[in-house]
Amino acid sequence: MSIKVEGLTKVYGEQYAVDNISFEIPKGEIVGFLGPNGAGKSTTMKILTCYLPQTSGKASVCGVDTLENPMDVKRKVGYLPESNPLYFDMYVKEYLTFMADLYKLKNKKSRVAEMIEAVGLTKEQKKKIGALSKGFKQRVGLAQAMIHDPEVLILDEPTSGLDPNQLVEIRGLIKNFGKEKTVMLSTHIMQEVEAICDRIIIIKNGKIVADDKTSDISRTVEERNFISVEFDKEVNIKDITALDGVSEVKEMGANTYLIAYLGSADMRVLVSRFAQQNDLLILEMHREKEKLEETFKKLTQGE
């Protein structure tokens, strides 16, 4: 297991920032860690990267306990903290060489060159970090997180404040990295999670409220399935509602209906038969999933 968290708790004074959470992330998974402001995402990430000790519970990375062996954990983990702290007076190449030195990398020259190229900093490598745009500073942060070729990457809001082109590039980089390694990232951008994450963990008030594959996360709050169908003419909603398993039908536009149903039977077959029997043509039909924004809102709004 790349990451294992068992009964993890962090208390600040009287406040439970992280409250008895448990999860495991196997090798090669890209996991989106979501939650409203103050939910406990950064605190969990700081514990996993040994920047903060927990109050109780256990955390380990690649089988190494974060409290027992923090130096070993740091060798296995690359971390991009939320505020991306960098030395603004250092030059890009100089800073990455300094980081490579800290990890005592033997191949530091070639590794620094490799990272500069991988994150697209070739043109900027001779600039002072303080003079870079936010997106390029973020790339330097990513390069430093990956410089020692860690097995696990932990990224706290890696794309916040980037322009749309940079967003796509940085997401591509993360996805590429995730082909071989394990990535846990926090973000407030739902499209980002849908674009790159295999799995989503949602945390609220320090507790996990959902943990599922990205494609299935909506079932945490909605047991029903949906299909949308457009016929060539108007249909009486009551007739569709009478089909086996249908719980609700909504008219979404001209001759277009959203059908909510329970159970695992393929409603498209029933609807096709219904169309045949009623001399209707199906112009379009597809499965609908609840939007991630909706699932997130339902899980995290209110006390």
Ligand SMILES: Nc1ncnc2c1ncn2[C@@H]1O[C@H](COP(=O)(O)OP(=O)(O)OP(=O)(O)O)[C@@H](O)[C@H]1O
């Ligand atoms: N050093 C600290 N001292 C006291 N309280 C803290 C400290 N660090 C975090 N907290 C509190 O713990 C809770 C969880 O904070 P955390 O930064 O982990 O949330 P988050 O999910 O990362 O939020 P955001 O999305 O805003 O970055 C918050 O209520 C926060 O105020």
